[in-house]
Amino acid sequence: MDKLVIRGGNPLRGRIDIAGAKNAALPELCAALLVPGPVTLRNVPALHDVATMLALLGNMGVTIDRQADGTVVLNAADIHTPEAPYELVKTMRAAVLALGPLMARFGHAKVSLPGGCAIGARPVEQHIKGLEAMGAHISVEHGYMIASLPPGQKRLRGARIKTDMVTVTGTENFLMAAALADGVTVLENAAQEPEIPDLAELLIKMGARIEGHGTPRITIEGVEALHSAAHTVVADRIEAGTFLCAVAATGGDVVLKNARGDHLDAVITKLRNAGAAVTAVDGGLRIHCAGPAWSHLQAQSFRTTEYPGFPTDMQAQFMALNCVSRGDSLCMETIFENRFMHVDELKRLGAQIRIDGKVAVVDGLPQLSGATVMATDLRASASLVIAGLVAEGETTVERIYHLDRGYDRMEDKLRALGADIQRVSDKPSDKASA
Numbered sequence: 001m002d003k004l005v006i007r008g009g010n011p012l013r014g015r016i017d018i019a020g021a022k023n024a025a026l027p028e029l030c031a032a033l034l035v036p037g038p039v040t041l042r043n044v045p046a047l048h049d050v051a052t053m054l055a056l057l058g059n060m061g062v063t064i065d066r067q068a069d070g071t072v073v074l075n076a077a078d079i080h081t082p083e084a085p086y087e088l089v090k091t092m093r094a095a096v097l098a099l100g101p102l103m104a105r106f107g108h109a110k111v112s113l114p115g116g117c118a119i120g121a122r123p124v125e126q127h128i129k130g131l132e133a134m135g136a137h138i139s140v141e142h143g144y145m146i147a148s149l150p151p152g153q154k155r156l157r158g159a160r161i162k163t164d165m166v167t168v169t170g171t172e173n174f175l176m177a178a179a180l181a182d183g184v185t186v187l188e189n190a191a192q193e194p195e196i197p198d199l200a201e202l203l204i205k206m207g208a209r210i211e212g213h214g215t216p217r218i219t220i221e222g223v224e225a226l227h228s229a230a231h232t233v234v235a236d237r238i239e240a241g242t243f244l245c246a247v248a249a250t251g252g253d254v255v256l257k258n259a260r261g262d263h264l265d266a267v268i269t270k271l272r273n274a275g276a277a278v279t280a281v282d283g284g285l286r287i288h289c290a291g292p293a294w295s296h297l298q299a300q301s302f303r304t305t306e307y308p309g310f311p312t313d314m315q316a317q318f319m320a321l322n323c324v325s326r327g328d329s330l331c332m333e334t335i336f337e338n339r340f341m342h343v344d345e346l347k348r349l350g351a352q353i354r355i356d357g358k359v360a361v362v363d364g365l366p367q368l369s370g371a372t373v374m375a376t377d378l379r380a381s382a383s384l385v386i387a388g389l390v391a392e393g394e395t396t397v398e399r400i401y402h403l404d405r406g407y408d409r410m411e412d413k414l415r416a417l418g419a420d421i422q423r424v425s426d427k428p429s430d431k432a433s434a
């Protein structure tokens, strides 16, 4: 199993490219299931989750041409198995995104209940209820959602769907399902994360009729068929936010090419309030910090909420920054019930953190000290890397397969910026096959 070995203390300087967003690429790969012809996606990140999704789609019969420049051409003309088996989806939450498009195009599907990070129970009853409102019959048997249409019904029907909470993948499933449904679907309480309008833009290029994407009320007028299209995956706001926190922690001067400041308002506001200089530059973002966080940054309290609020996917990384900034801070997690697994690991590096229900209370310190820590989920892994970059001495982050789910060559990018970070692989073939 791979691990990262980091010697902390180096400032980060230079320029890196921010990759396409995991959470946009995954639904957009699934959207190819809606079309009986080629769909071209550019800027698809090289991530384990993407490889898993491509294996899943390939298993259904989608032909895939993946090019070295990040372009993927998918053709779902000949789907023979509209199923997502447990073995292929157990590591990946986003597999649930196959359900909507398969039901829309074929009227039946069998999709394993999804895996994903162990950050909470993560049920999918809203996905099921919404598709049922569109006329689907769905039973859960032996860990699978088995979905079909009643006899004589050929297509899902438009419906008004108001979810009990804001759900990102739920909204995406309904968007894809409604694009080919009979009649109009109205999504109330829809998610507004930038990945939703990005998916909607791809669907519109395919011929879908969608209005209101990017707001809590989306209207979709179903069409009988969709057609081929090409689309560029939006830049990953969470990868960009992670690098912003890393530079704020270590100090330095970095340009993040392709990063979208307009998708990171809540995080950038907190960084600026802390004292970091974050500015828009041509085609990206620049962060400039005169020294390590303790020398000039003030810790910032925050509360995670749905977009446009502070993203839960940035909670762990910002907490790592708070650990080495001046003063106390409160980090409140409101989206997932078990998303503080990084806290015990950060404490192994010397961080002062106390958990009180949904709140982590952090006392900033001038220094952390290197240790061996274990990555427990994707963003927890990123927070440990940030902490390792500022800790004195050597930090080993074990179980980094979580990190590889969601970051495209994170250690290569950090090394290019001057970090002392190495991937150590027990099996040399591990990295080659990733």
Ligand SMILES: CC(=O)N[C@H]1[C@@H](OP(=O)(O)OP(=O)(O)OC[C@H]2O[C@@H](n3ccc(=O)[nH]c3=O)[C@H](O)[C@@H]2O)O[C@H](CO)[C@@H](O)[C@@H]1O
Binding pocket: 023, 026, 093, 094, 120, 121, 122, 123, 124, 125, 126, 127, 165, 166, 167, 168, 169, 170, 312, 313, 335, 336, 337
């Ligand atoms: C692949 C992908 O895009 N993943 C993102 C997506 O996950 P995902 O789409 O799984 O997260 P949701 O927005 O659905 O979850 C939000 C909250 O609603 C709950 N819920 C959701 C659906 C449901 O049927 N029942 C239910 O109770 C969840 O347990 C959670 O507490 O949005 C999360 C919240 O921004 C991000 O952290 C993930 O990175």
Ligand SMILES: C=C(OP(=O)(O)O)C(=O)O
Binding pocket: 023, 092, 093, 094, 115, 116, 117, 119, 313, 378, 379, 406
């Ligand atoms: C929780 C995340 O991903 P997923 O929904 O794929 O588990 C994440 O990207 O931080």
